[in-house]
Amino acid sequence: MVIKSAEFVCSNTQISKLPPPVKPEYAFIGRSNVGKSSLINMLTGKKGLAKTSQTPGKTQLINHFLVNDNWYIVDLPGYGYARASKTKKADWNKFIQQYLDKRESLQCVMVLVDSRLDPQKIDIEFCNWLGEKGLSFVLVFTKADKQSTVKTDQSIAKFKRALLETFDEVPQVFITSSEEHTGRDEILGFIGSVNQNFEVPDYKTFD
């Protein structure tokens, strides 16, 4: 897929204010600091599109970006941000779960996982939650430039093994590096093929 345009549309804390669900949408989610915003910038080829930061917890809202006037990338706040207060974490859960569970045009959840780490409980639990809700998701291993291919492959194998404790089969996997532009063609190709089957869903309007 060729990216002709990518623009920021809106930031939201309220489900009722999201753009109408008339275009296919892909949510990027994962632990705080995993590289969601960097990946979005790498995929769209626009460096400052999504705000990145070395301080975890930068993305606090549901951010919609329109690509090629045709589909949405959604940058979500990271989960598991250790320094967030309990109330904040609870709010996060409620809000994001509501979004993921109810968004009619959501085609796939892109679950970002740090390729350097052993399976993290919070990531596995989140995948299990997606499974329970029947939401389709793929795994995107990030920061692959930070270590050898062997190490990345080992992390992926461990993660798959952990998922197979609850799932019958593992979802599709992408290996990425925002630094080196690894995985860009694969992810955009995947999104392009899913987009082809999109039909505008019935949806509720909020007055």
Ligand SMILES: Nc1nc2c(ncn2[C@@H]2O[C@H](COP(=O)(O)OP(=O)(O)OP(=O)(O)O)[C@@H](O)[C@H]2O)c(=O)[nH]1
């Ligand atoms: N080497 C390397 N560093 C990366 C990569 N992706 C992200 N980073 C770095 O990791 C840090 C966090 O990246 P962000 O893209 O802001 O992460 P995020 O998941 O959006 O973070 P929050 O919005 O705070 O949850 C930044 O310092 C990035 O430069 C990558 O592929 N390779």
Ligand SMILES: [Mg+2]
């Ligand atoms: Mg971010």
